[in-house]
Amino acid sequence: IVQFVVEKDGKLTDIKILRDLGFGTGKEAIRVLNSSPKWKPGIQNGRPVRVLYNLPISIVTGG
Secondary structure, three states: OEEEEEEEOOOEEEEEOOOOOOOOOOHHHHHHHHHHHOOEEEEEEEEEEEEEEEOOOOOOOOO
């Protein structure tokens, strides 16, 4: 599970791994989120607001 904040401008900040499977998966999740395009911020009363997300990530390994 990864936690992060989507800022008013769509940038991701405060990215944290809440549950790491090990084997570099947490670092890779952070890398992918840091390289992702801007997200859409929350909207409250017609204005953009910061939103805290807890995002479960599924990892499929080939083997």
